[in-house]
Amino acid sequence: xxxxxxxxxxxxxxxxxxxxxxxxxxxxxxxxxxxxxxxxxxxxxxxxxxxxxxxxxxxxxxxxxxxxxxxxxxxxxxxxxxxxxxxxxxxxxxxxxxxxxxxxxxxxxxxxxxxxxxxxxxxxxxxxxxxxxxxxxxxxxxxxxxxxxxxxxxxxxxxxxxxxxxxxxxxxxxxxxxxxxxxxxxxxxxxxxxxxxxxxxxxxxxxxxxxxxxxxxxxxxxxxxxxxxxxxxxxxxxxxxx
Amino acid sequence: xxxxxxxxxxxxxxxxxxxxxxxxxxxxxxxxxxxxxxxxxxxxxxxxxxxxxxxxxxxxxxxxxxxxxxxxxxxxxxxxxxxxxxxxxxxxxxxxxxxxxxxxxxxxxxxxxxxxxxxxxxxxxxxxxxxxxxxxxxxxxxxxxxxxxxxxxxxxxxxxxxxxxxxxxxxxxxxxxxxxxxxxxxxxxxxxxxxxxxxxxxxxxxxxxxxxxxxxxxxxxxxxxxxxxxxxxxxxxxxxxx
Numbered sequence: 001x002x003x004x005x006x007x008x009x010x011x012x013x014x015x016x017x018x019x020x021x022x023x024x025x026x027x028x029x030x031x032x033x034x035x036x037x038x039x040x041x042x043x044x045x046x047x048x049x050x051x052x053x054x055x056x057x058x059x060x061x062x063x064x065x066x067x068x069x070x071x072x073x074x075x076x077x078x079x080x081x082x083x084x085x086x087x088x089x090x091x092x093x094x095x096x097x098x099x100x101x102x103x104x105x106x107x108x109x110x111x112x113x114x115x116x117x118x119x120x121x122x123x124x125x126x127x128x129x130x131x132x133x134x135x136x137x138x139x140x141x142x143x144x145x146x147x148x149x150x151x152x153x154x155x156x157x158x159x160x161x162x163x164x165x166x167x168x169x170x171x172x173x174x175x176x177x178x179x180x181x182x183x184x185x186x187x188x189x190x191x192x193x194x195x196x197x198x199x200x201x202x203x204x205x206x207x208x209x210x211x212x213x214x215x216x217x218x219x220x221x222x223x224x225x226x227x228x229x230x231x232x233x234x235x236x237x238x239x240x241x242x
Numbered sequence: 243x244x245x246x247x248x249x250x251x252x253x254x255x256x257x258x259x260x261x262x263x264x265x266x267x268x269x270x271x272x273x274x275x276x277x278x279x280x281x282x283x284x285x286x287x288x289x290x291x292x293x294x295x296x297x298x299x300x301x302x303x304x305x306x307x308x309x310x311x312x313x314x315x316x317x318x319x320x321x322x323x324x325x326x327x328x329x330x331x332x333x334x335x336x337x338x339x340x341x342x343x344x345x346x347x348x349x350x351x352x353x354x355x356x357x358x359x360x361x362x363x364x365x366x367x368x369x370x371x372x373x374x375x376x377x378x379x380x381x382x383x384x385x386x387x388x389x390x391x392x393x394x395x396x397x398x399x400x401x402x403x404x405x406x407x408x409x410x411x412x413x414x415x416x417x418x419x420x421x422x423x424x425x426x427x428x429x430x431x432x433x434x435x436x437x438x439x440x441x442x443x444x445x446x447x448x449x450x451x452x453x454x455x456x457x458x459x460x461x462x463x464x465x466x467x468x469x470x471x472x473x474x475x476x477x478x479x480x481x482x483x484x
Contacts, residue, residue: 008409042484129378134411139384143378156410166433167398
């Protein structure tokens, strides 16, 4: 498997994918074409154009999967796929409705297809969308996602703001609720951070660290460059209340 | 119908339900017993004790629905029900699993049962949970909630922070995504605000205003005391992409 999982596609002060230009260049080395999945946003054409502009300097031609007469055939023929961010529920529902969810997962697992995700697209690489930050604006057939890794990621992870008077749950409180219900580690990757999975190893990259939450353990901090391969050998257990 | 829908149960600087003591007192006038639904949090006993302590000065005895041998019988015999906040997905799943969702909805609509909700409990009064802020930590059978009102509420509504460099969606952006997918008004009620529905009228109350979002219209601001009865006559249309 060959995965590049970004917390976010836009970082404050940078253009689209600009903050991870080196990592994307390395990930796509040798590829000349990429299939983009724009389902998380409403305007598929505009979203695909943004990605095509960002990847053109790398010599990679981008095709939106929504333009294919047969989306399953498109992902089956692809050498690299990028699933963009937006609303995770809309994304997963469309992955299911178009029938591309399982073909993508199968080809990535077999090593035939490189997978790059950002934000909601990173969430899709997990067993389920249960650690998304998004509003459930539509109802997918199920919460089952691609399951490329055996743990959950929370993209756009944010630390609690000690000065806040807002009573809504902090991100850490939300993840704690997740762990009450599920025995599955959650890696909160801050904006600017990413996870690179290749040849059975997982390494944190980018410019920001990540916070790992697991049932029965104190949260642990990791820094860019840290080896997180141990996360790849776990077995997720959902709906096992503590 | 007789509804008291609170954005939140705790406001910064106040005890549990303290900021709405007058409104709760008015709402529960004449009631001596209340059935509390603690399903949104993990510890049902502790949650019920908190509510019982808060309502004891009003002379209202609180029973946790989870202590009933037959939860459906408990809500069928009740004169008032309070659905507390926490995680909306866990709440809705448990309302469905225990079979109390439809009996509560039916009795509230018939006028036999007063309904008070806070946060996730307010979200349950809407047709669906699609405007919750919560993490989807578990998967309900469907997103269909109680449908006591024909529009959606976003509790804990927060205005965008102009100084933020975080790239995750603002609340307004999330609701805009909802409106791309659904033609249903969304009332964002700020913490400290509430909606009182009675005798076919709806009025904003509490100390904070609300922001109303509807497809094809600019957001509108409303202040405590404003009449929102027009929202009760709409017909929600879900999954009709703009």
